[in-house]
Amino acid sequence: MAALTEIRWHGRGGQGAKTAALLLADVAFNTGKHVQGFPEYGPERMGAPITAYDRISDSEIRVHSNIYEPDYVAVVDDTLLHSVDVTKGLKETGAILVNTEKSKEEIIPLLKGYQGKVYTIDARKVSEEAMGKYFPNTPMLAAMVKISGVMDTEVFLKEMEASFAHKFAKKPEVLEGNMKALRLALTEVR
């Protein structure tokens, strides 16, 4: 992994893109990294496009600007591909991850000629199968960890389990569902 990894999240208000970005910062911190996880705020509304960011680094992070040339991009809602320039500035050495039920072949033409790697995951399918409800951020988080390699996936699962155990101390069934979603996402991303 490079000394500094920069990730940009695109989602719609209410889908948890900000939460996913903050969770990723959290788990990366737990593995000893310097982190920065932050949302870009505008007039927030349910369903409006939102952006969130992660910086994960081996050394102290001082810069306080948005990320314009990310290593990775996550798109939590594929309808954004028509309205937001999600590959803008995205490094060709990096990758884009799209939550969609469509095939990769259907998605690629919507990425404005992006030459880097393209990954898709059907986060709805994963989420509904594991948790019985649609929370796209949990599968997207796992998929991002896998494609970016910001940490070992086994370490990631261990850290997430500890963090969920703390967060959902009184709701063990929620913990199980979330863990199942993470594991499933690691195999479903393609």
Next chain:
Amino acid sequence: MAIRTRMSGNEALAEAIRQINPDVMPAFPITPSTEIPQFVSTMVANGEVDTEFIPVESEHSSMSAAIGASAAGARTLTATSSAGLAYMWEVVYVAASSRLPIVMAVVNRGLTGPLNINAEHSDSMGARDSGWIQIYAENNQEAYDNMLQAYRIAEHEQVHLPVMICQDGFITSHAVENISLLEDEPVKKFVGEYEPQHYLLKEEEAMAVGPYAVSNYCMEAKKAQAEAMIRSKQVILDVAKDYEQLSGRSYGFYEGYRLEDADYAVVAIGSVCGTTKDAIDRLREKGVKAGLLKVRVFRPFPGEEFAEALRGCKAVAIMDRAESYSGQGGPLGAELMAAMYRAKVQAEAVNIMYGLSGRDVRVEDIEKVYADLQDMAENGKTFAQYPYLGLRE
């Protein structure tokens, strides 16, 4: 032992408040400071602090209630941003002139308009002449550290003035970053118990707070207030020294980053300073002697110290995140240039407006500022005062 963790600037502020455990916190929510009273009221509900939390109906009321509580003898706190601070206006002055050691967490956001919720310093800069001490932070760590030092300064017998602990809205208040916290006990010992000398609930001493003062006395009261502000300078340094003993982190009126031998200096406040440090490291690799003077204390204004620190520079860019609409630049530019003039510091200087309403500032933007400074010093390039950084044409 230090506790290494990660949290947002607002969480860091709330954590400092939990450790201080102040007596009273009246507050009214406003973005982006809303989380602070939200976190504190949760702590109150969970019994983690015994602070009396007063949910008031407006910011004018939150500051009024803070004045009442502080005058009664309670260690008092509030938090606000932007229009909330503006709505307090009348009583912000009353708090300072009544010499009440209230601490206010200000999460900086621009004043309307156009209506916007993002980072700008126009709210606290607007209150720069209200008689409050103002201390600014670059990141969550500094917001936490400054908060822990605030009451020691405010309550000092040589000071008795309220303090604003400022950080940039969203950029630091909502960004989760690494932070090193102190343990509860050493913090409590450092901050100490509040034992006011004079207060309304003191039975053996009748006193009035905030009465009418006739012209024969009023000017003397203002002079005494101004003197206290000047005396606070030494107290700010002394408290910082004690805090360094405790935390290992050193603070002063400003932080100089690669400033000592700098030919070109940026002077700025808040989160942009981190971005500037990255730009400086890039430029130093190319042999450009770039440096930063990061303003921590804006009130009192340590003009002599700032000017002295810039004496060896060839050109200086003074960055303001608040318009004054004076046609002359912003508040930091105006005050620092006056201080440089008095100190006969002859560097070329330009006052730059940046980051208004949250306009993002990149490392590349700051590199351009240094390139312009070089152009000024080496090629005699002149600027129409005063440029806007990153303005869309």
